[in-house]
Amino acid sequence: MTKTQSQKEISFEDFKTEVLSDYKIAITSRECSLLGRREVLTGKAKFGIFGDGKEVPQLAMAKAFKNGDFRSGYYRDQTFMMAIGKLSIQQFFAGLFGHSDLEHDPMSAGRQMGGHFATHSLNEDGSWKNLTLQKNSSADISPTAAQMPRLLGLAQASKIYRNVSGIHNKTNFSINGNEIAWGTIGNASTSEGLFFETINAAGVLQVPMVMSVWDDDYGISVHAKHQTTKENISEILKGFQRDENVNGFEIIRVKGWDYPGLIDAYQKAAVIAREEHVPVLIHVNELTQPQGHSTSGSHERYKNADRLKWEGEFDCVRQMKLWMIALDIASAEELDEMEAAAKKEVLQGKKMAWEAFVNPTKSEQTEVLVLLNEVADASAIKTFITPLINDLKGIKEPIRKDILSTARKVLRLTIGESKHKLLSDWILNYTEKIQPKFSSHLFSDSNQNVASVNEVLPSYDENADEVDARLVLRDNFDAIFSKYPQTLIFGEDAGAIGDVNQGLEGMQEKYGDLRVADAGIREATIVGQGIGMAMRGLRPIAEIQYLDYLLYAIQIMSDDLATLQYRTRGRQKAPLIIRTRGHRLEGIWHSGSPMGMIINAIRGIHVLVPRNMTKAAGFYNTLLETDEPALVIECLNGYRLKEKMPTNLGDFKTPIGDVETIKEGTDITVVSYGSTLRLIEQAAKELQAVNINVEIIDAQSLLPFDLNHDIVKSVAKTNRLLVVDEDVPGGASAYILQKIVDEQNAYRHLDSKPQTLTAKAHRPSYGTDGDYFSKPSIEDIFEKIYAIMHEANPKSYPSLY
Numbered sequence: 001m002t003k004t005q006s007q008k009e010i011s012f013e014d015f016k017t018e019v020l021s022d023y024k025i026a027i028t029s030r031e032c033s034l035l036g037r038r039e040v041l042t043g044k045a046k047f048g049i050f051g052d053g054k055e056v057p058q059l060a061m062a063k064a065f066k067n068g069d070f071r072s073g074y075y076r077d078q079t080f081m082m083a084i085g086k087l088s089i090q091q092f093f094a095g096l097f098g099h100s101d102l103e104h105d106p107m108s109a110g111r112q113m114g115g116h117f118a119t120h121s122l123n124e125d126g127s128w129k130n131l132t133l134q135k136n137s138s139a140d141i142s143p144t145a146a147q148m149p150r151l152l153g154l155a156q157a158s159k160i161y162r163n164v165s166g167i168h169n170k171t172n173f174s175i176n177g178n179e180i181a182w183g184t185i186g187n188a189s190t191s192e193g194l195f196f197e198t199i200n201a202a203g204v205l206q207v208p209m210v211m212s213v214w215d216d217d218y219g220i221s222v223h224a225k226h227q228t229t230k231e232n233i234s235e236i237l238k239g240f241q242r243d244e245n246v247n248g249f250e251i252i253r254v255k256g257w258d259y260p261g262l263i264d265a266y267q268k269a270a271v272i273a274r275e276e277h278v279p280v281l282i283h284v285n286e287l288t289q290p291q292g293h294s295t296s297g298s299h300e301r302y303k304n305a306d307r308l309k310w311e312g313e314f315d316c317v318r319q320m321k322l323w324m325i326a327l328d329i330a331s332a333e334e335l336d337e338m339e340a341a342a343k344k345e346v347l348q349g350k351k352m353a354w355e356a357f358v359n360p361t362k363s364e365q366t367e368v369l370v371l372l373n374e375v376a377d378a379s380a381i382k383t384f385i386t387p388l389i390n391d392l393k394g395i396k397e398p399i400r401k402d403i404l405s406t407a408r409k410v411l412r413l414t415i416g417e418s419k420h421k422l423l424s425d426w427i428l429n430y431t432e433k434i435q436p437k438f439s440s441h442l443f444s445d446s447n448q449n450v451a452s453v454n455e456v457l458p459s460y461d462e463n464a465d466e467v468d469a470r471l472v473l474r475d476n477f478d479a480i481f482s483k484y485p486q487t488l489i490f491g492e493d494a495g496a497i498g499d500v501n502q503g504l505e506g507m508q509e510k511y512g513d514l515r516v517a518d519a520g521i522r523e524a525t526i527v528g529q530g531i532g533m534a535m536r537g538l539r540p541i542a543e544i545q546y547l548d549y550l551l552y553a554i555q556i557m558s559d560d561l562a563t564l565q566y567r568t569r570g571r572q573k574a575p576l577i578i579r580t581r582g583h584r585l586e587g588i589w590h591s592g593s594p595m596g597m598i599i600n601a602i603r604g605i606h607v608l609v610p611r612n613m614t615k616a617a618g619f620y621n622t623l624l625e626t627d628e629p630a631l632v633i634e635c636l637n638g639y640r641l642k643e644k645m646p647t648n649l650g651d652f653k654t655p656i657g658d659v660e661t662i663k664e665g666t667d668i669t670v671v672s673y674g675s676t677l678r679l680i681e682q683a684a685k686e687l688q689a690v691n692i693n694v695e696i697i698d699a700q701s702l703l704p705f706d707l708n709h710d711i712v713k714s715v716a717k718t719n720r721l722l723v724v725d726e727d728v729p730g731g732a733s734a735y736i737l738q739k740i741v742d743e744q745n746a747y748r749h750l751d752s753k754p755q756t757l758t759a760k761a762h763r764p765s766y767g768t769d770g771d772y773f774s775k776p777s778i779e780d781i782f783e784k785i786y787a788i789m790h791e792a793n794p795k796s797y798p799s800l801y
């Protein structure tokens, strides 16, 4: 009896200690929110969005969260991050101030506003850490519900690791697929399509995902009655509930201020997800927002007195405190003392974060002031410079903009003076040192980036047969799947029938339906699956059936995938390959080539536009040797054209960022890519007959573009330039023109106006005539080039019209 009693006592003691330690995290987090808001209102930080009112459920989630698990959440989760030991007080404030040093703000090095959390999956050199030894959070982004698509992939990775054998280096990422992906979302954000798309897909895929909805009845000022049918997300998702006969979700509802209830809910959810690989939805309701949505407004404007009173009473931290007192875990006085201590600690942490933030800039200010005084002393117009110096000197806590803009203003005043060079050197050095803090890591800096891969030409048997080009792709995919066990492909019709153009024919039979899989019609989450799985060490290829439907996924590519390396300053990566097919075929939604929109939306992802399937296959082979994301657009009208079958399948590599001259010529340089090149080749033959000798360059990759500046060398020879594509006027052709004329300085060599020839501004019309009157035709290309030659030499090339 005593033994049992003492065991019980010991366990009660342990329990007490654990609860008190949780409470300490909750009040520390709350204090950070309160002080954080004040820092914004006094002008030290620019914007604040905090996790107050959501503390207690996050403690429960953290308890169930294990090493190897991943979070994909949003800006309310500071308490969770603190509870898993990945966010200190000082780091919280460094993020709020926008400290551009990763040592201080490990979430994004000041690139994201505070409240956007991340852990480091990568070492400084871009290599993977062992993710099973740490708790992981994918990097948050601001667009509501945009954390959802990747959540699906983070969860699916566990399923792949558990069920697919032979994956290399698996133990760095998974231990038998036991990892859960934990999603968090606000109640209002569940109105987004991405939320519903993800929920449905997770139910279909049966992946270990625990989805928490933090429900505070509001989305900024908009009440649940405008957001959610029946004002209740778990009620309307009831149909997803699994039963003995059919798969689905486990759905749990719990009050956000009920600490023991929350702990039970999260423990239960974790077992279901981890062991059974069944997704769980936890609807956490009755949450509050003690300080309103963010620092940009006050909630008294839209919450009535009753609501505000209720929020005060049911504040989850207050309720936890009352519960602790009722259970005799601590007295009110003891808890008050804890709160006072937490307040002090937070204040101290904030001070340290502020000093660390301003001290480097203060010493830069001192340095530039010494220099500026020297420049002023030697200047004939010292009286004009001194006020600028005094203004800078007067700033107690300068930012870098103050320093640099003063130096640059003084520079203009000292042209021709003795110290001018000293100052200009300083400005250049300073900019070179500081600019990367804001601009580095758009792409991978590692030794596996695209620049690290050299071209390997396809090799051929002497009597190699010409085959349907889709077979080159198919056989190359076969080589890829056997060479890289961590690769998998999925998309609409990609599985059983082997894609709509049979580029994956037979692959599912050979490699199984986890590695070659059909997916629902849900482009955004197909890409999301890819992002999440790539973040966990797999090499997914997400297939989007047609380029025109990439628009459904462009948001997530732009907001999530393209920014991932950048927004974590190189501490997370998702080397996802997105495969699609496009350019001209038939009608508005099967002929699109909206390349300008794409390349401008997804800086941070490589965009590759192979002209045939051998080139495309070579890009896949290259990409699998790199650690960067890319979009590969195959030519929709090229699958049945004939190409020779290479012998080195899986090994030949198309270089990224290299152009290829596919026909040499002397009169004009024509730059294009993709399907259009075949028309240009035909037009060039016809132009040869009238003595116009065209040089044709295949850009091959739009991002990056002609890294060696080979096109300008061609223009230097021909002195004329035409860019042709199937995009709208001013689309990708304008980008290409800017690259060549502006960046490569081709204007110096031009004897004729550089021009573009594009599709019409409208979507391409249906049928052969629709194509002829919508997209550039062989005649259009012939005549455009002829007109340029006519203008240059009307005698030799008399006007056609």
Ligand SMILES: Cc1ncc(C[n+]2csc(CCOP(=O)(O)OP(=O)(O)O)c2C)c(N)n1
Binding pocket: 076, 142, 143, 144, 185, 186, 187, 188, 189, 190, 214, 216, 218, 219, 220, 293
């Ligand atoms: C796509 C998109 N639209 C609008 C916004 C602006 N916005 C930021 S938070 C928010 C409300 C979110 O409410 P909820 O999901 O309930 O989360 P809460 O802040 O209440 O925790 C809105 C509309 C955004 N960030 N992204």
Ligand SMILES: [Mg+2]
Binding pocket: 186, 187, 188, 214, 215, 216, 217, 218, 219, 220
């Ligand atoms: Mg809300």
